Amino acid sequence: MYKWKGGMFSWILHRISGLGLVLFIIIHIEGMYHIAEGPEAFNAVIAGYNTPLFKVLEIFLFAAIMFHAVNGLRVILLDFASGSRYPKPLLYSTYIVVGVVFLIGAYFLWT
Amino acid sequence: MSYKGTTRNSGAVSWYLQRITGAILFFQVLFHFGLYHFVTGVSNISYDLAITRLANPWWKTFEFSFLIFALWHGMNGVKMVIDDYITAQGWRVAALTLLYAGIFLLFMMGTVAIIVIHKPVEY
Numbered sequence: 397m398y399k400w401k402g403g404m405f406s407w408i409l410h411r412i413s414g415l416g417l418v419l420f421i422i423i424h425i426e427g428m429y430h431i432a433e434g435p436e437a438f439n440a441v442i443a444g445y446n447t448p449l450f451k452v453l454e455i456f457l458f459a460a461i462m463f464h465a466v467n468g469l470r471v472i473l474l475d476f477a478s479g480s481r482y483p484k485p486l487l488y489s490t491y492i493v494v495g496v497v498f499l500i501g502a503y504f505l506w507t
Numbered sequence: 508m509s510y511k512g513t514t515r516n517s518g519a520v521s522w523y524l525q526r527i528t529g530a531i532l533f534f535q536v537l538f539h540f541g542l543y544h545f546v547t548g549v550s551n552i553s554y555d556l557a558i559t560r561l562a563n564p565w566w567k568t569f570e571f572s573f574l575i576f577a578l579w580h581g582m583n584g585v586k587m588v589i590d591d592y593i594t595a596q597g598w599r600v601a602a603l604t605l606l607y608a609g610i611f612l613l614f615m616m617g618t619v620a621i622i623v624i625h626k627p628v629e630y
Contacts, residue, residue: 415585458544465533
């Protein structure tokens with residue numbers, strides 16, 4: 397019985413961010429694999445990340461990681477700890493923690 | 508022919524392991540991302556830095572276990588999505604085959620990058 401709509405919104409965001417992180421890990425492992433080709437190939441891959449587009453993607457990645465990690469912790473607390481006794485405060489604190497850490501982190505990533 | 512959803516596998520083990528790996532990944536991903544994106548900075552990463560860190564067996568083990576947990580967690584997550592949305596048997600088999608083959612390929616590439624590559628020995 398999912399009557400609290402916020403939990404459903406988090407469920408959808410968890411799924412979307414998870415699929416995004418799978419897409420990222422494909423790109424990430426492919427990129428890091430070039431270390432096998434030696435210094436020049438690997439350093440060229442890293443140099444390719446030094447563009448405004450990748451800076452924006454890095455901030456999106458940070459957002460996806462933060463939400464998926466903190467919301468995933470909420471799911472674990474709901475299932476295994478006493479989180480199910482306080483679903484709403486837990487849900488709201490998830491958004492607050494993710495929001496605050498994301499804003500601070502995004503500032504440092506951008507500057 | 509559509510998938511009837513009847514199977515001996517209840518999915519309880521996958522459900523449980525998704526939470527166990529998730530709890531481990533919570534710490535691993537924050538450490539890994541924090542180190543490379545905030546402390547080191549992506550623009551400061553180089554072949555020398557990467558290969559020097561991977562020469563340390565603790566770094567190597569950390570990154571390798573991160574690879575395994577992340578790939579298992581991601582694979583299991585995508586399988587849940589396939590279970591939910593792809594019901595036609597043929598498409599299910601195709602999607603799951605692509606998923607498992609892709610994860611295996613990523614596992615091999617990640618292992619080459621983390622385990623096989625060594626700091627060159629100087630003679």
